[in-house]
Amino acid sequence: MSSLKRGTVHDVFISEFSPHGVGVGLIDGRRVGVPQTIPGDLVRVRMMTGHHGIKIGKLVEILTPSVTRSASVCSHYPDCGGCQLIDVPYERQLAMKSEVFYSVFDESLHSVIQPIIGSVNSQFYRNKMEFSFGLSSSGEIIIGLKRRGQFDQVVEIKTCYLQSQKSNDVIRLVQAYFRKNPLTVWDYHRFQGILRYLTIRESKSTGKMVVTLVVSQECGEILQPLAVELTSEISEVSSVLMAVHEGAADTAFTTSYAPLIGSGLLTEQLGHLNFQLSPLSFFQVNPVQAKILYDCVRSAAKLTGSERILDLYCGAGTIGLYLADLASSVIGIEENPQSIRDAQTNCKLNGIKNAHFITGNVRQVLKETSLGADVIVVDPPRSGIVPKALSRILAIGSPRLVYVSCNPASFSENLAGIFAAGYRLTSLQPVDMFPNTLHVECVGTFEK
Ligand SMILES: C[S@@+](CC[C@H](N)C(=O)[O-])C[C@H]1O[C@@H](n2cnc3c(N)ncnc32)[C@H](O)[C@@H]1O
Numbered sequence: 001m002s003s004l005k006r007g008t009v010h011d012v013f014i015s016e017f018s019p020h021g022v023g024v025g026l027i028d029g030r031r032v033g034v035p036q037t038i039p040g041d042l043v044r045v046r047m048m049t050g051h052h053g054i055k056i057g058k059l060v061e062i063l064t065p066s067v068t069r070s071a072s073v074c075s076h077y078p079d080c081g082g083c084q085l086i087d088v089p090y091e092r093q094l095a096m097k098s099e100v101f102y103s104v105f106d107e108s109l110h111s112v113i114q115p116i117i118g119s120v121n122s123q124f125y126r127n128k129m130e131f132s133f134g135l136s137s138s139g140e141i142i143i144g145l146k147r148r149g150q151f152d153q154v155v156e157i158k159t160c161y162l163q164s165q166k167s168n169d170v171i172r173l174v175q176a177y178f179r180k181n182p183l184t185v186w187d188y189h190r191f192q193g194i195l196r197y198l199t200i201r202e203s204k205s206t207g208k209m210v211v212t213l214v215v216s217q218e219c220g221e222i223l224q225p226l227a228v229e230l231t232s233e234i235s236e237v238s239s240v241l242m243a244v245h246e247g248a249a250d251t252a253f254t255t256s257y258a259p260l261i262g263s264g265l266l267t268e269q270l271g272h273l274n275f276q277l278s279p280l281s282f283f284q285v286n287p288v289q290a291k292i293l294y295d296c297v298r299s300a301a302k303l304t305g306s307e308r309i310l311d312l313y314c315g316a317g318t319i320g321l322y323l324a325d326l327a328s329s330v331i332g333i334e335e336n337p338q339s340i341r342d343a344q345t346n347c348k349l350n351g352i353k354n355a356h357f358i359t360g361n362v363r364q365v366l367k368e369t370s371l372g373a374d375v376i377v378v379d380p381p382r383s384g385i386v387p388k389a390l391s392r393i394l395a396i397g398s399p400r401l402v403y404v405s406c407n408p409a410s411f412s413e414n415l416a417g418i419f420a421a422g423y424r425l426t427s428l429q430p431v432d433m434f435p436n437t438l439h440v441e442c443v444g445t446f447e448k
Pocket residue numbers: 282283284313314315316317318319333334335336339360361362363379380381382406
């Protein structure tokens with residue numbers, strides 16, 4: 001019997017997916033999960049520490065690819081860690097996602113699962129990307145994405161198929177600029193160096209872009225000529241911002257920014273509404289598909305014009321505002337104050353008079369305020385709804401509950417509590433928001 005100790009190397013045939021979308025194979029009768037693999041791959045793995053009771057192997061090499069894989073359009077795949085499945089034809093990706101989705105739920109619920117809705121675009125669909133600065137083997141500044149499985153190495157990106165061709169022009173220009181005007185690059189081991197991330201946010205409806213340089217120290221004067229070059233050379237770039245992140249944490253997220261050129265604001269259209277996006281607020285990354293997701297919520301809510309809607313975990317209020325014309329009132333609750341400010345701005349921008357937003361933790365707000373509702377929409381973070389918040393939500397007793405989830409596994413963990421409160425699941429709609437990954441979004445409709 002071979003040892004599955006950490007660090008040992010094994011060859012394994014991947015035979016199925018786990019409910020989390022991880023390829024699984026057997027080594028000496030023991031199940032081993034191998035992220036980034038699909039059924040049919042024969043792979044070499046190095047054993048890691050177990051996770052959720054399953055042994056995990058880190059992919060070292062695909063020895064024989066699954067017949068499902070074909071030539072990737074992207075020359076950086078699989079070195080670049082940005083995509084999991086870009087070498088799998090999109091129709092086959094959808095079939096895989098559907099298979100993983102069904103495996104999460106008890107068979108008694110399979111009859112309410114609807115066919116998965118595919119993404120209109122499987123390439124160039126994202127409105128936001130965070131590229132990293134790094135150094136090539138010859139010491140030149142490069143911009144790209146993290147090497148698969150390596151937090152401290154960057155693969156230089158010439159063409160990324162996730163955002164837009166124009167975003168590739170931005171990468172090229174910024175990289176060329178820093179090769180002529182070098183600054184130090186962030187070192188992931190010594191926690192020093194200036195250049196960290198290049199974030200590009202783009203409106204899919206206007207084509208305008210906001211470019212943010214995430215640096216470890218204030219250097220606005222040095223970056224100003226780059227901002228001028230970007231806006232004069234690429235007409236779609238409407239703002240260039242500097243965001244300072246000094247800490248060791250490897251993230252492009254900051255709580256503030258300084259404009260070098262422009263306001264940092266973008267406008268995105270979703271169906272009948274326009275949304276203003278401020279640099280720090282959350283927005284769905286696939287806006288074309290977000291409209292389709294929100295249309296699913298709109299039909300699940302079965303509104304007649306007289307309903308009071310509660311939009312919980314509402315972000316910038318996008319779902320509630322999208323439903324407001326069919327409701328008597330909308331109340332949104334969200335803990336991020338910046339998102340609530342955006343929700344209020346978007347409410348005014350669209351002339352909506354029947355929506356109101358509350359800043360706070362869902363559990364706390366529902367404990368302190370007595371709110372009635374005919375339809376409750378929930379869209380919690382990946383971890384799902386914590387039991388105490390779920391009890392408060394269910395105690396309202398709305399006849400209809402629409403649950404939007406980006407994580408079918410945490411959604412399924414909330415099911416027992418929802419059923420115990422007298423609801424039944426009448427429809428479960430998977431929607432693909434993230435082509436080339438195994439993530440699936442879903443909309444569950446519950447009725448009393
Ligand atoms: C998946 S996002 C949903 C956003 C929005 N519905 C949309 O479609 O853009 C989840 C939101 O829940 C918020 N959130 C997380 N935990 C929360 C809590 N306990 N109370 C209130 N809001 C919370 C996050 O800040 C985030 O904006």
